[in-house]
Amino acid sequence: MADVVSSWAQAGAVLTVHRWLMVIGGLLLASAAVLVLCLQFGATSVGTGTVATAIARMLRGDEAGSAALETSEIIMVQIRFPRVLMGFLVGASLAAVGVTLQALLRNPLADPYVLGVSSGAALGVSVAILFGVGSTFMLLPILPIFGFVGGLLALLLIYRLAQSKGRLPIHSLLLAGVILNAILTAFIMFITSIMEPNRSAGLMAWLMGSLTAPGYPALGVFLLYVVLVLVVLMQKAQSLNVLTLGEETARSLGVEIDGVKKQLFFLTALLTGAIVSVSGMIGFVGMVVPHAVRLLIGSDHRLLLPASALVGGMFLTVADTIARTIMAPAEIPVGIVTALAGGPFFLYLLLWRKDRML
């Protein structure tokens, strides 16, 4: 029986440990390579030589001699490295949320911003910019804190709107998200309209999405947060698989649908709120990367989720590298690069591979 069974199992019909390790291992290596490569590029011509010496100095704890650090090393350590890392984290989170929401909502068009939490976070930041609140609070940047609180409030509001008698109907969730998006975006537009034009231009620039180099305390907090949420999400991968069969079938297979839906909603909303708080709304990553990865390696979420996260991280890192080098020393919003890269690819998927996509 064993050899007969293994025939279709080995043929790639189902996910095996071997395949998982190969794919994830390969993607991890690729991610490391991409990170190192992107550290090479920037508005200034600081390269790997600097990377090496900078890291060496950092490791030797040369803080006391930080005045002796060359500008190029500061550029690498204080600006480029945190930004590249941040880009990877944001891209990974966006892709992971996209995969989860597409499974939860059983809709291939779902992306992280469909929940409505993103406009809450954006509104929080808009309010912060409107009132000109300061820049940092206890070593952490203030804008993201306002954004995160805004996102939380939006999350609670959507949950209250969508849930009924302890259950979370998917169509209510979608509807509440759409409505809240519309209302909160209107508030944001109102804020930009009453702001002095220079300020409002700054706000619009932020909303368009941008990756700025965070300080290390903030980066540490963000890293921890993202990793935590992603790990918990990964636990739900099998449930996500079963969810795609439909809620009733999933329930008949023993999935605690109500609990799982609520957990997934909270996890994705918390992650989306955090992402938007630090980077504005960067589009296309959350929707296109899941499809691209699904096309290549299939729909099993145990592999799809981590693989999409890694590919999303790489995608955004590369896109941001392009965004900050192509018109150097100026930068273009990273959302433009993701849209220009993601748009045509999405078109290709739609025109030639939609049978495999859906």
Next chain:
Amino acid sequence: MTPVPIGATGSWVSVESSAIEAVGLSFRYRTTEGRGRMWTLDDLSFQVDTGEILGIVGPNGSGKSSLLKVLSGLLPVGKGDVRLGGLSLGKWSRTDVARVVAVVPQEYAQVFPFSVAETVLMGRFPHRTARWWSMGIGEETANDFAHVHQAMADTDVLSLADRLVSDLSGGERQRVMIARALAQEPKILLLDEPTAFLDINHQIDICSLVARLRAERRLTVVLVSHDLNVASQYCDRVLMLKEGGLCRIGSPEETIRPDVLRMVYGCDVVVDAHPQTGRPRVTMPMDTVRN
């Protein structure tokens, strides 16, 4: 003897003669409260014997699908009780129910591309041992694979194992869903309109498959059908629903009769005997033209 739900023992402990029992079962959707008909299912009491094939028939809106969902625990009971192996459904955990009862839905619209094997493998979900630190990769045991393999063999989809479900025909898809249900190692199989949307050849395949599975795996089968002939040919007993109430339950000969049908469907039909099996066969009368 007190029946024990499936646990670590993995066996159907209760040896009562009824697999499922409905006792004064009433149900209604929250939205129908205070509107028109009070109860979607009204005070149903019947039992499904172990190893039998029970067919649930009735006009549209009579509550057939709802009854199936309540029996499987997908919808909550309003009044009364449903008992699985003698124990009230409310006392069963969802996972335990999933290890005993498998539901095959009416149709399956796949949103994302999964292979046949992956889909059937999902039927093993209730049998997984969940470890909180792992993602469930590589946790499928040889036993899991064996069941999946057997299920695919029984439903004759083994050759399609690595094909995408979305690439299959309606009949093949239905067989995959049945395979997924079989992978759950159920004792009870519930099918919702298994032959709707299928061509006649596929209908024959499915029906004979179900009959064969009942014999080979000693399953109890409850199937909902709007097709009276399917119910008549393949079921041991037929339950006739009318507006949520139990109109008649009995053998096909007892239930599929012109007088009963007139009462339930409100029209005259021709009922004769199937030339090969002798079971009731329903056909439309000649003078169906109404002015």
Next chain:
Amino acid sequence: MTRRQQGILTGMPFMANVSARAYVDDAGRRMYFAKPPARIVSLAPSITEMLFAMEAGAQLVGVTDFCDYPPEALTKPKVGYSNPNLETLVALQPDLVVAPHDFLKPDVIVKLEQLKIPVFILADKNVEGIFVHIQTLGRIVGRSAKADTVAMQLRQQVAAIQQRIQGMAPVRMLYVLNSQPLITVGPGSFIDQLIRMAGGVNVAAKTVTPYPRFSMESVLLEDPEVLVFPVGKAEGISESEQQAWRQWSTMTAVKRGRLHQISADWLNRPGPRIAQGLDSLAQILHPDSTSGSRTER
């Protein structure tokens, strides 16, 4: 001095006068005024300041929400800013609307033309252009004497500033228009010009757009000696944001503590106070140059 002599002095071609009472605005639109308009609406704070400077305040019947200088401007009725309320505007029965080229919604002009309300558009290209605008407006509203005086004084002020810093090495500076993301001024923008006139070198001089997002890496590499933050009532960079710049301890500007604030209104408004802005900027960049009175913020 006659108009012609003034024109020769500044070296700028006349664009405004083609005949005694016909004028061409910066959008190439030609208009004719039989007599000076008595009811003027200004659609930019700079224009409001210009009109008050030439003592035409009495003729002003409508201003924008952001017109706050001189204080008398606050008493005038408001019509909005980039999206002015047309009803309010028309209700004021203006016989002239003076509008800026930028920041205004395009269809407003079209609508005003439809309503047969004369609109005179001013586009700011450079500092000298401001003074020409003042003179032109002076002619239109019948205050040419005062307007010419104002223009002359401003030209003298600017010349004095440039004289003052003549020969001094240009100072590298960064003008922080917005912090997150970092937006500064580039070639083609007004402020970039002012930086050069004040004896500075814009570290973003190599960009191509007037208001580029600038890379922090480039800032560090170019190493500005001075950081300038615009501040104001409705806009500007907050205190703590400015303090956040102190983390870049290798930057010359931070090492020398050269983080300065400047009134945003002075630099952003292409009006009479541009000379004050220029003076302030020059003092920031070259504090050693002897100056007249210290202008306040």
